[in-house]
Amino acid sequence: MSVDAKTKSIVRDLSLAPEGHLKIDWASAHMPVLNKIREQFEQEQPFKGLKVTICLHLEAKTAYLAKVVQAGGAEVTITGSNPLSTQDDICAALVEDGITVFAKHNPDPEEYKSLIVKSLESMPDLIIDDGSDLASILHSERPELAANIRGGAEETTTGIIRLKAMEKEGTLKFPMVAVNDAYCKHFFDNRYGTGQSAFDGFMRTTNLIVAGKSVVVVGYGWVGKGVAMRAKGLGAKVIVTEVDAIKAVEAHMDGFEVMPMMEAAKLGDLFVTVTGNKDVIRGKHYEVMKNGAILCNAGHFDVEYNKPELAALSTGIRTVRRNIQEYKLKDGRSIYSLAEGRLVNLAAGDGHPAEIMDMTFALQAVGLKYVNDHYKEIGRKVVNVPYELDEQVARTKLESLGIGIDVLTEEQIAYLDSWK
Template sequence: MSTVDKSIITDPALAPEGHLKIDWASAHMPVLNTIKAQFEKEKPFTGLKVAISLHLEAKTAYLAKVVQAGGAEVTITGSNPLSTQDDVCAALVEDGITVFAKYNPDAAEFKALNMKALECKPDLLIDDGGDLATLLHSECKNLAVNLRGGAEETTTGIIRLKAMEKDGTLQFPMVAVNDAYCKYLFDNRYGTGQSVFDGINRTTNLVVAGKTVVVVGYGWCGKGVAMRAKGLGANVIVTEIDAIKAVEAYMDGFAVMPMLEAAKLGDMFITVTGNRDVIRGEHFEVMKDGAILSNAGHFDVEVNKVELEAQSNEKRTVRRNIEQYAMKNGRSIYLLAEGRLVNLAAGDGHPAEIMDMTFALQAMSLKYVNEHYKEIGSKVVNVPYELDEQVARLKLQSLGFGIDSLTEEQAAYLDSWAEGE
């Protein structure tokens, strides 16, 4: 059966536009291009089936094609209902990749599409948020019979996987790609920082300069969002539960306060915590008329939509990806992209040059876990430093930059405890 016959997508006729998007992305992903050339020669995944769950847009599509170039039979599904691009799905099907994904399915269909992707009984896995891994440990245990291991893209997924490992229920090794230096230093900071405001600005068509932007959470994503908000001319407030990160935000030049205080001052709110209900009923009650809420964490639970709706008289869509909640006290609060990832649900996600490094790590980590799954065992492991550094070196080469190396004397000096003068 061909991939066309097996796949479930919205419209095969959209493929030409999808190909253009993928071609544009791949032209700006030199590191992944290098790895693709290596995979075409080495064929590290020959005879293996790989299931992928990621935000299904052009850059992800190119990663799928790189894995396919390594000899794999690839099946892909979306990791978020609103980030799937139907034209990209159609293009992948034309390229021989099985796709189970549509833009904006309801919750039941979204889950069913994820489960269909696992029916190939994959040997390897690339996951984003732990959705596929969770299914393979629950309703789809019978589909994990061939699974050697996989790689996880984001903080939320790693939290779920480590909880499984702690409980002794994790059944296969997973590489924590999110925790690699080339992921969180660049993707989480520069990628999220830029793409969040790409999504907000194209959706609202409002100015950021002069507004008070509340960044909820000061991890690597929060740092990037705060930095970009400041660069756009906003007054930035950071809220945190971690005292060390709060001090860091203060020393980076941002106001720091509890969420209940920040809620009274903010014009725009951006959540990046990976936790639930960080903006909730007590905060909605004191917000300004016209406050704009958005989320850049993986799941749509950071803004409590149930409590927001309970405090409103009416909800209506006033612009694509903007819902207005008419509050009972006469104010309006606006929620972007249904509280889902604003940078992907209302934008195109991270820049191609950023995802070039992240997806290079994904490809190399998949190769690593395939070669070492027996010795790793059922654990969550970090990306080996040599792979992280390899991706950074390839990135530097693509930019035309070089770096220094230690002389023999310098290396000996650093290795010796006796030399201190």
């Protein structure tokens, strides 16, 4: 164990490390793309002498990403991007591996934020962010901690929205790679990853069936597509609500009912919010919901359905099962909220499957190397993962599956580049 990491870190219980190591070993055994990148990083040492701060959902797959960045020569500090998704045994294991950790499961809001700030006090050269939590603090509260930052990589839709707003205002201090917008991220992570893990969290938490229920999917972006597809596969009747006309037409042509939330609120048994916006379900919707309706969120922040307005309509709130709160309404109805409105797939489950996060975290690793190699020419902008890196991750994934594909001939390439 690194003495430095042990003395600096703030975690719940170091004695939990053995269980954490087992979880990380299991995840890494199912992440062949990241294993390949780790081999390259060990040889090339792209981050030698640099400090990297990571803010992600702190569970086994994230832990392995941190170890891969560490293998590239970095001094790594990590914190959690959600208080309920942090796993204390994983934190303890990372400390034993020489990574400085500032994270605990379910700290109070003040401590949670202080742990994120502590992770930045290492004065990092590079960051990996989720929801732009690190970048937001660096820009709004502790700009002096950004003095060394060359750039970073962002994981989520929500984070990219915030970063692009900073860029538009001219306040963004360093370049950020929009990992979320890479093809291998939104095609596979957002669609297949969240599609499966949201229902993993729902079923583990409630022990209820999905088949036969009316599932309202709020938002039909990449995540919404995945959630709707999995709900249909589990036997649900799927309703989609949208504000984007093109996505609404797509949902209709994919075979789902499309309607305004006010109508869907009367029909839904389970509501899954995936918009990245706030108050998409609020007071007037709660007033018409069925008795026993269940709310859960698979967006980054716990603001997608308005909890204060739900509480205001209630005579009491009680925890009826782990990660399930019952709101008893004044007219006698009950509405249930899963995981306090936080990410249901992580706060009430183990998150995306390892094979999915293998591709996403491979993009994080190569994206971080890219921004470190090119931060001067990129400037203070949000940029996409270069297509060749995206394709590299996909090809490595195919190789790990034993799948081959065709390659264009020189004549075919020339034909595609000609106009005659």
